[in-house]
Amino acid sequence: MKVTPFRVGRSRDVPLPAAVYGSASDETIDIIMFMFVIESAGTRVIVDTGTLAPEYVRRHHAYDFARDPEETPETVLREAGIEPDDIDYVVNTHLHWDHCSNNALFRNARVLVNRRELEYAINPLPIHERAYEKLPGLQAPWMSAWDRTEAITGEQRICPGVTVVPMPGHTPGSQGVLVEADNGRYLLAGDAIGVYENWDSGDWRQSVAPTIHTNLIECYETFEYVAALDCEVIPSHDHRALTSPLFQS
Numbered sequence: 082m083k084v085t086p087f088r089v090g091r092s093r094d095v096p097l098p099a100a101v102y103g104s105a106s107d108e109t110i111d112i113i114m115f116m117f118v119i120e121s122a123g124t125r126v127i128v129d130t131g132t133l134a135p136e137y138v139r140r141h142h143a144y145d146f147a148r149d150p151e152e153t154p155e156t157v158l159r160e161a162g163i164e165p166d167d168i169d170y171v172v173n174t175h176l177h178w179d180h181c182s183n184n185a186l187f188r189n190a191r192v193l194v195n196r197r198e199l200e201y202a203i204n205p206l207p208i209h210e211r212a213y214e215k216l217p218g219l220q221a222p223w224m225s226a227w228d229r230t231e232a233i234t235g236e237q238r239i240c241p242g243v244t245v246v247p248m249p250g251h252t253p254g255s256q257g258v259l260v261e262a263d264n265g266r267y268l269l270a271g272d273a274i275g276v277y278e279n280w281d282s283g284d285w286r287q288s289v290a291p292t293i294h295t296n297l298i299e300c301y302e303t304f305e306y307v308a309a310l311d312c313e314v315i316p317s318h319d320h321r322a323l324t325s326p327l328f329q330s
Contacts, residue, residue: 082119082120082121082241082242082260082261082262082263083119083120083121084117084118084119084120084260084262084267084327084328085117085118085120085161085328086115086116086117086322086323086328087115087116087117087118087154087157087158087161088113088114088115088152088157089114089115089116089131089132089148089152089153089154089157090113090114090131090132090135090138090146090147090148090152091111091112091113091114091146091147091148092111092112092114092144092145092146093111093144093145093146093147094109094110094111094145095109095110095111095112095144096108096109097109097110097276097278098292099292099293100112100275100276100278100279100291100292100318101276101278101279101289101291101292102289102290102291102292102294102297103289104278104289104292110276111320112144112275112318113318113319113320114131114132114148114179114318115129115131115317115318115322116128116129116130116131116154116157117129117258117269117315118158118161118163119243119258119260121240121241121242121243122240122241122242124169124170124239124240124241124243125163125167125168125169125170126168126169126170126171126172126239126240126243126258127168127170127171127172127187127190128171128172128174128258128269129172129173129174129180129181129271129317130154130171130173130180130181130182130183130184130186130187131154131179131180131182131183132146132148132178132179132182132183133182133183133222134148135147135148138178138179141178141211141214141216141219142178142211154183154186155186165186165187165188166187166188166189167189168187168189168190169189169190169191169240170190170191170192170193170239170240171184171187171190171191171192171193171226172193172239172245172256172258173192173193173194173198173223174248174255174256174257174258174269174270174271174272174273174317175195175198175251175252175254175255175256175271175272176194176198176199176202176213176221176223176252176254177212177213177252177272178212178213178214178222180271180272180317181222181223182222183222184222184223184225184226184230185225185226187226190226190229191229191231192223192226192229192230192231193231193233193237193239193245194223194230194231194232194233194254195232195233195234195247195249195254195255195256196232196233196234196254197234197249197253197254198252198253198254198255198256199230199232199254200253200254201252201253201254201295202215202221202223206295209295212293233245234247235247242260242261242262243258243259243260243261244258244259244261245257245258245259246258246259246268246306246310247303247306248270248271248273248303248306248307249273249296249299249302249303250273250290250291250294250295250296250297250298250299250300250301250302250303251271251272251273251275251290251291251293251294251295251300252272252294252295253295253296255271255272255273255303256271257269257270257271257273257307259310259312260327262327264326264327265312265313265326265327266310266311266312266313267312267313267314267315267325267327268307268310268312268313268314268315269315269317270307270314270315270316270317271317272291272293272317272318273291273300273303273307274288274291274307274314274316274317275291275316275317275318275319276316276318276319277316277319277321277322279291279316280304280307280314280316282313282314285301285304285305285307285308286301286304288301288304313325313326313327315327
């Protein structure tokens with residue numbers, strides 16, 4: 082079992098209240114875009130596929146997005162000796178633009194998306210249309226791999242030590258990936274827990290939902306579910322996650 086985080090860009094100086102519901106902090110943070118690669122028993126899994134080029138992101142979204150030349154998805158993978166065509170599965174934790182825009186890069190992969198997420202992404206509420214890029218003149222990025230996309234429900238084990246788990250609330254079909262490594266259990270949490278400020282490992286009731294959510298009650302049901310998994314949580318956008326023991330082997 083090996084899990085590798087790859088930085089593929091960052092949104093700079095984002096107000097913390099944009100990530101932590103109800104926060105009154107004046108702190109700003111960089112929202113890191115990660116792709117995670119899991120290698121287990123000869124199977125390679127990508128968890129989330131990042132964004133398109135910075136110019137595209139800045140044109141269509143209200144973020145100061147930056148990506149160093151060496152941070153393109155193709156570059157970070159090939160520097161690690163991984164060819165995109167060698168990926169077996171893509172797991173999208175949800176279908177917001179910053180988690181699925183490079184699905185088409187992985188031409189031989191099965192793309193696993195929660196069924197509720199697919200249904201909502203096709204026809205989201207107007208306030209969520211930009212997040213799903215359901216906009217005039219644009220094709221939602223996840224549709225570029227439509228022919229390889231599979232709708233899943235509930236918990237689904239996809240290879241030894243790797244299980245997709247439902248985590249609704251941030252979006253209707255948000256999901257995470259539970260990894261059972263030699264040194265413990267870890268959860269790649271997607272935006273259900275986007276930064277460490279969302280999660281209280283001592284008491285899930287004290288956790289704070291992400292600011293962007295479709296169902297606040299489901300956010301807290303997900304927190305309770307995560308607590309029962311008895312695992313270390315890896316937020317999707319927090320640079321501090323890089324210090325996790327999961328990535329040190």
